[in-house]
Amino acid sequence: MARIIVVTSGKGGVGKTTSSAAISMGLALRGHKTAIIDFDVGLRNLDLIMGCERRVVYDLVNVINGEATLNQALIKDKRCENLFILPASQTRDKDALSIEGVGKILEDLAKDYEYIVCDSPAGIERGATLAMYFADDAFVVTNPEVSSVRDSDRMLGILSSKSRRAENGEDPIKEYLLLTRYNPERVELGEMLSVEDVQEILSLQLLGIVPESKSILTASNSGMPVILDEESDAGQAYSDIVARYLGEDRPQRFIKKEKKGLLKKLFGGKS
Amino acid sequence: MSGAYQPKTALEFKSTSITVPALLLASNDLSTIEECLREKIAQGAEFFRESPVLIDLHRVNAAELEVDVAGLVSLLFDLNLVPISLRGGTETQNAAAVVLGLSLQAVSPSTRRAPAAVQEKVESVVKTTAEAPAEKRGEAVLKPANKLITQPVRSGQRVYSHGDLTVTATVSAGAEIMAEGNIHVYGSLRGRALAGVQGDSNCRIFCMDMQAELVSIAGIYQLRDDIPKELQHKSTQVSLDEQMLVIKEL
Numbered sequence: 001m002a003r004i005i006v007v008t009s010g011k012g013g014v015g016k017t018t019s020s021a022a023i024s025m026g027l028a029l030r031g032h033k034t035a036i037i038d039f040d041v042g043l044r045n046l047d048l049i050m051g052c053e054r055r056v057v058y059d060l061v062n063v064i065n066g067e068a069t070l071n072q073a074l075i076k077d078k079r080c081e082n083l084f085i086l087p088a089s090q091t092r093d094k095d096a097l098s099i100e101g102v103g104k105i106l107e108d109l110a111k112d113y114e115y116i117v118c119d120s121p122a123g124i125e126r127g128a129t130l131a132m133y134f135a136d137d138a139f140v141v142t143n144p145e146v147s148s149v150r151d152s153d154r155m156l157g158i159l160s161s162k163s164r165r166a167e168n169g170e171d172p173i174k175e176y177l178l179l180t181r182y183n184p185e186r187v188e189l190g191e192m193l194s195v196e197d198v199q200e201i202l203s204l205q206l207l208g209i210v211p212e213s214k215s216i217l218t219a220s221n222s223g224m225p226v227i228l229d230e231e232s233d234a235g236q237a238y239s240d241i242v243a244r245y246l247g248e249d250r251p252q253r254f255i256k257k258e259k260k261g262l263l264k265k266l267f268g269g270k271s
Numbered sequence: 272m273s274g275a276y277q278p279k280t281a282l283e284f285k286s287t288s289i290t291v292p293a294l295l296l297a298s299n300d301l302s303t304i305e306e307c308l309r310e311k312i313a314q315g316a317e318f319f320r321e322s323p324v325l326i327d328l329h330r331v332n333a334a335e336l337e338v339d340v341a342g343l344v345s346l347l348f349d350l351n352l353v354p355i356s357l358r359g360g361t362e363t364q365n366a367a368a369v370v371l372g373l374s375l376q377a378v379s380p381s382t383r384r385a386p387a388a389v390q391e392k393v394e395s396v397v398k399t400t401a402e403a404p405a406e407k408r409g410e411a412v413l414k415p416a417n418k419l420i421t422q423p424v425r426s427g428q429r430v431y432s433h434g435d436l437t438v439t440a441t442v443s444a445g446a447e448i449m450a451e452g453n454i455h456v457y458g459s460l461r462g463r464a465l466a467g468v469q470g471d472s473n474c475r476i477f478c479m480d481m482q483a484e485l486v487s488i489a490g491i492y493q494l495r496d497d498i499p500k501e502l503q504h505k506s507t508q509v510s511l512d513e514q515m516l517v518i519k520e521l
Contacts, residue, residue, distance in 0.1 A: 150426055153425050153443045153444075154427040157427050157428040160422070160425065161428070201444075203423060203441070
């Protein structure tokens, strides 16, 4: 039985697609058959971040409407045979989605896949609510910034009341905090909210902290999930996150400012 | 030569009229009402989007059914309707409506108003009605029960209690907690707290960490800006004394 994970936030531009791509690649690399679905109908980005934008023939809406089968629409990742991508439609909009359609797709995927990652669009409208309706786990992506924290809080309220688990009175969705674009230097200066500040408002289990990193832009430009950039701090942060999710005990890194050694100060370290 | 043109007065009132559909309720059962409304809205989507609505309670009151005004108003907002006014309500229903920002409409001559105690047939003039299945008619609202919330109340969530309300977690900014009785928050109160919403001015609000956006007792409210800075983050109690809110440290 597959575990359905929704990567959501409420606020836009915090790192949902970046995180979805990195985490699903991480799970697949560890041998788990993983599918990742882009729910941002009309504004699809996942295919770009995954580097498969030139291989999109059919999409999520085609499958829901019966115009294509799931197997025709799923794109196999060239780097990892365990990872499959179901892109969103670019020409339609979110009204093309339906609960029954999405439910059927997830049911079919659950037969063969261990993890299904749902990349939610921003907002609390149909795309976002459908992405989280069937979820078992929720990764709430938050920037250490006041509007992002409030929007994540709102999303948590919706997760606890409008999901299928909530409606059926089952065990609630397991919620995790993913704190992205964290800058320890600014936190120390008091300019940025710290992990503790965010937790005071959200009180969630901390899955991991992803530092603000130049490697993210490089990765999206090359259509490569950042977890594949093993030397980068962000890539390593996502590795830690996947490990923690799977039950390993990894201490939180990237909370404190990295102390640069003399050589790094002279020649500039890789950020 | 001075700069901008200075008008003599800042504003003026002009008589105007708008047509507003009246929602005549025959049932007090919110889930039935929701079902019927969704059906009606599905049939005439554009007409109902953000439509102002006049709530008419004549029939339910004639049938002596109790109405959860706050729950009804919340339901209408959730369905993208905008309740602006109440008609044919009892004193308590009217008070509840006023607290929620609705105005009260005088009776229109075409519908004969029945005092709550008298059984009288009310003519329904407007076509929109919520019909209750026969077996649900006469169902009364649950007796006031004190509510206990142990999970954080998240931004955007609303909690309503017919009795007292106790929260043993945080109430986030942007959340609303309402009670017909007292409110106790054993945690940080960052959202809005409204006690005594049906008009009980003896109700109080207690919290361990006062950061509320708004506190209100029986409709009298105070914003965070007006709550003295010394009381922020302290354990406080809010009470009503002669129509004025009194906020003291516990």
